[in-house]
Amino acid sequence: MEVVTSFHLLLGWRPGILGRMLTVLALLWAVSMGAAAQTSVLLTELRGERAPDGLYVSAQLKFDLSGAVEEALGKGIPVYFVAEADVFRERWYWSDAHVASARRYMRVSYQPLTRRWRLSSSSEPLSNAGLGVNLGQYYDSLPDTLAAVQRLSQWKVADASNLDADARYSLRFRFYLDSSQLPRTMQLGNIGPSEWNLSVDRRLDIPPEAGK
Known part of the structure; x- marks a missing residue:
């Protein structure tokens, strides 16, 4: 007012x-x-590249974490991010056909004893207990860790067997902070939704292979 x-x-x-x-x-x-x-997420680059073995996606994001998210990380609470890619084949006579999906799950956590940051990533959901097969990398600072989260390079999202060389496709790319992975007490508590509302959603056209 x-x-x-x-x-x-x-x-x-x-x-x-x-x-x-x-x-x-x-x-x-x-x-x-x-x-x-x-609106805190910028998608500065999104590219889809066909290769003999499938479709690859590269993306560059830019965002800053809110004070509430940084405070949670500093207290040892891990924060989860998810990148999603869905591939659709264009059809003039019907709705587009969904042909492939890929997910990348990322967890950022602070290690108080070593004062280092860890980024774990997997194609399967990462549990709070950290079970399952995942790749982990360590960084000396939060900005360095976020730089790795914000960069997706040559991410394979579809196999060649799912793609036709002469067909047109569209890619839906989505990236978001997954607040549902927060501890139950925080989900039920009085946290500001806007401080955890971090996402971007974009579509990209994938043309037929060159010469087709």
């Missing part, structure tokens, strides 16, 4: 149609600014 009050004082507001219109415009502006502030 401070925004609305500022508009009133600046324009010498008086009751009437003009005043109501200015009030509505001010509220819409405030809401749009609040929504923009929550």
Whole structure:
């Protein structure tokens, strides 16, 4: 309401149609600014490349963690990220056919004893107990760890057997912070949803192979 009050004082507001219109415009502006502030993920690069053995995706993201997320990490609570890729074959006579899916699950955690950061990644969901086969890398700082999370290079999302050389495809790419993996006590607690709302969703056209 401070925004609305500022508009009133600046324009010498008086009751009437003009005043109501200015009030509505001010509220819409405030809401749009609040929504923009929550859009914290930029997808600066997204490429799909066909290869003899399948389809590969490379992506570069850019985002900053909120204070609440960084505080949770500092307390030893792991934070989970998920990258999803779904491949569809275009069909003019019907809805597009889903032909392949790939998932990459990433967990960022802080190791207090060594004061190092660990990034675990797997094609299968990572449990809180850390069970299952996954790759782990250690970093000296949180920015270095996030730089690895934000970069996906030559990620295979479909086998050649699922693709036709002369067909057109579309790729849906999604990346998000998975707040459902937080401890149950935090999920039921009073955490600000906007502070954990970190995601991006984009579609990409994949043309037929060159010469087809």
